[in-house]
Amino acid sequence: MTLRQQERQGPADTPPEELDRLIGAATDAARVLVGSRPSDRAGWLEHVATRLDAAAEDLVPLAAQETHLGVDRLQGELKRTTFQLRLFAKILRDGSFLQATIDHADPAWPMGPRPDLRRVLRPLGPIAVYAASNFPFAFSVAGGDTASALAAGCPMLLKANPSHPELSAATGVHVTDALAEAGAPDGIFAVVMGFDTGIALVKDARIRAASFTGSLRGGRALFDLAVSRPEPIPFYGELGSVNPAFVTPDAGAQRADDVAAGFVGSMSLGNGQFCTKPGLLFVPAGTGLEDRVAALASERPAAPMLSEHIRSGYSEALAQLAERPGARVIAGKVNPEGDPAPTVLATTASDLLADSEAMTQECFGPAALVVSYGSEDELLAAARVFEGQLTATIHSSRQEPVTSALLEVLTERVGRVVWNGWPTGVSVTYAQHHGGPYPATTSVQTTSVGTAAIDRFLRPVTYQDAPDDVLPPALQEGNPWRLPRRVDGVLQSV
């Protein structure tokens, strides 16, 4: 089933005239939002969080029904989602995100007299957000992109993911109502549906940026539309990743049980349907690590996948991987009758190096490939075959000589390096980076998780010699919002 077919089975597409009206309302809202106070927006986000927390008993069962994810996992995800809204509220109150910068006029500035210049970030305008299938709360209607776009002061249209349409509609009602109750302007937020709606959205001249979490194929197609517009717009696509993990000889010898258990736990979490699922594990040959992984994986139960679309994509990718020369199934089945259980394949580094493109494709689901290497040179050669990744993981018991070289090779290719841990369970924090070189994302410099995600929806504007009373408050001499600012080159806290 194609995505377009899947969309056809969900709620009706947003009619084109309704989409046009909603984008128009967002455009009007943008003019109001640009003057809104960050602390007011903080209050809106907090009210959305409160309301979603209160609606957990309605929303979680709906999510469980549509996604087949467990209630515990979904409750945890909703908690993460409302935490995220509150964390953005906190950075709105802090105000550093505005990067307010003031250079007073200086007749003695070395390159020549300097006028008074003041820069601040302002919202980009109406944003299109494409929700993901695999996090029905945290990367969906009220997810991280929504929190960061609204925090930035951008109105937004949320293109619902077809895998959980009822939950999307229900969550959308809560978000829209909560924003209205909290005093946000009309038109700030709407949920839209349908494949063609998603295409119309990214092509609309009033939309000023788009963010997306999903497949490489879908994301690249939308990226291509975004950049080929008469006026290209930023497109923040978080696409595929296989998140390789590397076990050094020492770690393999000393912590094989821990590594095997951690790996199987991480690769099978959420039935393997995470963009940070570790899809490859490189292990030293002869340590028996692959057998331990196989044994643990075989104990895991089968579970339904998010949607028929994802299931069929998974089966196809896994079947292709299993057909590669040198690949053999050591746990699970490639084409089970019912729901898939964790499935592990094994190969050697030399077979992988001979066929690296095919053997490093993402299988979005509970499958992984264990690759045994014979030497440190082979380990490093294998690390070099990867294109851009969200994460890479190193298990190393001490600073073996190969570790530095491995770290250097991997850091060139990834957005996050995980040490003696696992990449799933992306914490929402200040220092998080959830991004990476293409094809992990279409925008190597930005993150979709963590407080820095707000940067995607802001742009600078500088005022030259403007009188105090026409400046935005963030730049007024008296600092009425009590922001941290850089003044004449020096960062000043409050």
Place this chain on the structure above:
Amino acid sequence: MTLRQQERQGPADTPPEELDRLIGAATDAARVLVGSRPSDRAGWLEHVATRLDAAAEDLVPLAAQETHLGVDRLQGELKRTTFQLRLFAKILRDGSFLQATIDHADPAWPMGPRPDLRRVLRPLGPIAVYAASNFPFAFSVAGGDTASALAAGCPMLLKANPSHPELSAATGVHVTDALAEAGAPDGIFAVVMGFDTGIALVKDARIRAASFTGSLRGGRALFDLAVSRPEPIPFYGELGSVNPAFVTPDAGAQRADDVAAGFVGSMSLGNGQFCTKPGLLFVPAGTGLEDRVAALASERPAAPMLSEHIRSGYSEALAQLAERPGARVIAGKVNPEGDPAPTVLATTASDLLADSEAMTQECFGPAALVVSYGSEDELLAAARVFEGQLTATIHSSRQEPVTSALLEVLTERVGRVVWNGWPTGVSVTYAQHHGGPYPATTSVQTTSVGTAAIDRFLRPVTYQDAPDDVLPPALQEGNPWRLPRRVDGVLQSV
């Protein structure tokens, strides 16, 4: 003459095999640079500045000969160029640009236990920089893009502008030698030549970003190549802008002489060959402002243009503008025999509104259009016709009601708002923003002038639970580089 033809007349193109070798050397240099200390890079930039200052007597006459710009202007521009290198050295020593962020492990983090996460910015890798014609120092071989790319720790290939090839080669020797003398790695910098070389560069998989200053057509063509690569890369194009200036009724009544003198000075500076040249001046009808502008412009001498290519583009654009219904020449000539002198056309806001696309095209050279408006509504309607601009200027003697509305309309469209001044003479400072919505640039969130320009060439990476001795110094617990860092959400100065 097309650009390709012009390139054919300059020094020989860089042969493809030589280009390949240089990109290979830059790729090797990138691995060394990623570990370089920012304060060491500061020393390199300062040494380049010292050497260029010492070479002024050689370089300025060469620049004057190739560009026809005056010696005084060129001396000032070289001073700006070396100041810029030293300002980036200063921010390298400050270290805030790394945005080092540390979140300690926190078992009580509200969304669930948080691992230790540490983020820092690192260089993108080899960069292609396309030099501009109109600033043979400040936006060319040793210009702002070079300073910010090298400051970021990126090796770079500088595609020389064909309008000043000898100066480019000579400057390139100074930069390359100075970097080597200061201890920078081999392969960090090279000047390359030729139209086809420029195309090959942006398509090369080893190049990780490109920056460009030049025409809308050329910039868009390179942007299209950059984003249609198998692995798209960031493309920072600074393209065209007409930089409209708006005189409110009060300012027109009270400061007509100042406004006229300032406008003519700004539009004819550098023979009008600045991306910030104010190309349109909106004046209240009946104040005689257009006659004053015409009188002052007529006193200005003719001057040669940067190149035959630019001269022909200017003549063509000006002729097209002069043919628009309602446009009349009030100073200068549309098709003079020799060098062009400042040329002013006049029209009314109603004629402009009826034909706005054609009447707001950039004429890159000493031409401008004075537009008289009859009412504040007409003034605001005219302000709304503009697409993205680098700058807009407001002359207002006091805070008239129309001013707020005008400011709101313009701030939506531009990167810098100038108050009772003129947009030329872009100061290099912390708060400067030289950018704007498309078509002013291809990258609405970045600047090519000022210290924030370094952000274009950096990307984040996060380390999770990494031991202190494998972390980069910027993230080590003891803060050996004494950087300002955000720790557990709180900005800490040193």
